[in-house]
Amino acid sequence: xxxGRFITFEGxxxxxxxxxxxxxxxxxxxxxxxxxETREPGGSPGAEAVxxxxxxxxxxxxxxxxxxxxxAAARAxxxxxxxxxxxxxxxxxxxxxxxxSTRVYxxxxxxxxxxxxDALEQVAAGAARPDLTFVLDVPSEIGxxxxxxxxxxxxxxxxxxxxxxxxxxxxxxxxxxxxxxRCVVVDASGPADAVEAEIARLADARLSAPAGAS
Ligand code: T5A
Numbered sequence: 001x002x003x004g005r006f007i008t009f010e011g012x013x014x015x016x017x018x019x020x021x022x023x024x025x026x027x028x029x030x031x032x033x034x035x036x037e038t039r040e041p042g043g044s045p046g047a048e049a050v051x052x053x054x055x056x057x058x059x060x061x062x063x064x065x066x067x068x069x070x071x072a073a074a075r076a077x078x079x080x081x082x083x084x085x086x087x088x089x090x091x092x093x094x095x096x097x098x099x100x101s102t103r104v105y106x107x108x109x110x111x112x113x114x115x116x117x118d119a120l121e122q123v124a125a126g127a128a129r130p131d132l133t134f135v136l137d138v139p140s141e142i143g144x145x146x147x148x149x150x151x152x153x154x155x156x157x158x159x160x161x162x163x164x165x166x167x168x169x170x171x172x173x174x175x176x177x178x179x180x181x182r183c184v185v186v187d188a189s190g191p192a193d194a195v196e197a198e199i200a201r202l203a204d205a206r207l208s209a210p211a212g213a214s
Contacts, residue, residue, distance in 0.1 A: 004087040005207060006128065008098040010175075011136035012168045013158050014147030016188045016195060020136065021096045023196045024203060028092055031204070036086040039096035040074070044081045047074035057156035064110030071102050072120035079128045087128065092207075098130060100175050100183075105157060108171035109164065132206050134199055135176040136188035140165035 007024070009017040018039070025037045041051040050070055053059050059067050075098075086093050099121055106112045138146075144165060147158055176183035184202055188195050 004089065004091045004093060005132070006083070006087060006093045006095070006130045007203065008095045008100070008130040008133045009136060010097060010100040010104075010133055011172055011188070012138075012140055012143050012165055014143035014145070015136035015138050016146070016192060017096050017136055019192055020134070020188070020195060020199055021094050023192075024199055025094045027196075027200045028094070028203065028207075033207075034089075034091045036082065036091050036093045038078070038082060038093065040078065040098055040101065041071055042074065043078040043083075043095070046077035046081070050074035050077075055155040055157070057159075060156055064106050064112045065116060067110070068102060068106040068112045068117060068120060071106065072124040075099075075102075075124040079125055083128050084126075095130075098133075099125060100133060100135075100172065103175060104168055104171040108174075109167055130182060132203070133176075133179075133183045134202070135172050135183050135185045136195070137169065137173065137185050138187075138189040140169045142189060143169075
């Protein structure tokens with residue numbers, strides 16, 4: 001049975017992931033694809049309940065390893081109830097953040113050991129791995145200004161300092177460099193329409209290739 005495709009958006013705060021995930025989903029539907037839009041942390045009722053605990057900072061005193069376990073618990077529910085069934089039905093899943101975010105925020109920044117993250121990844125995601133990941137890249141001060149411009153209060157991760165967000169950016173670029181068959185870095189500092197056109201072009205090219213081809 002032909003499996004659907006799994007596309008993720010990754011990057012630091014305010015790089016435009018939510019905006020571009022929504023626009024790509026619209027583009028793909030216009031081309032006749034069945035698309036499921038979702039996000040992490042969250043994406044299913046159980047995972048959305050955990051999202052609040054994580055982003056409010058309530059879990060921060062437990063430390064990065066416990067936070068990684070909570071992200072994984074949310075992810076396990078999200079994958080079981082939404083992502084895996086959608087892929088099995090041949091749909092395209094477009095997800096705003098996924099495994100790379102854990103590797104960057106809890107791994108590279110939180111120093112959670114890779115062996116623990118490997119185990120959590122296997123339990124939570126199993127074989128549900130992205131086929132294509134757009135890593136949106138902008139200087140972190142621009143991303144933070146964009147995120148602040150939305151007017152909402154900063155969450156537990158956004159509230160970290162400039163040095164932290166510079167390291168987040170570098171860690172996402174390192175993830176992309178380590179897996180070039182899956183990851184495409186997109187310069188997201190230009191206007192949203194230009195970024196959207198570039199992502200649509202890249203996605204169309206990838207989707208016209210057979211599943212599993214890179
Ligand atoms: N996290 C998450 C972990 O630590 N571990 C994990 O495993 C996971 C999954 C999630 C937080 O959780 C952490 C990382 C995060 O800190 P969130 O609320 O989902 O928190 O926050 P973000 O994913 O960072 O979402 P943001 O909304 O902050 O950023 P986006 O989605 O990148 O940006 P977007 O599209 O909302 O745009 C932000 C603003 O910029 C404008 C938009 O209109 C909007 O106002 N904009 C642009 N402006 C100018 N030019 C462009 N090209 C623009 N594109 C968008």
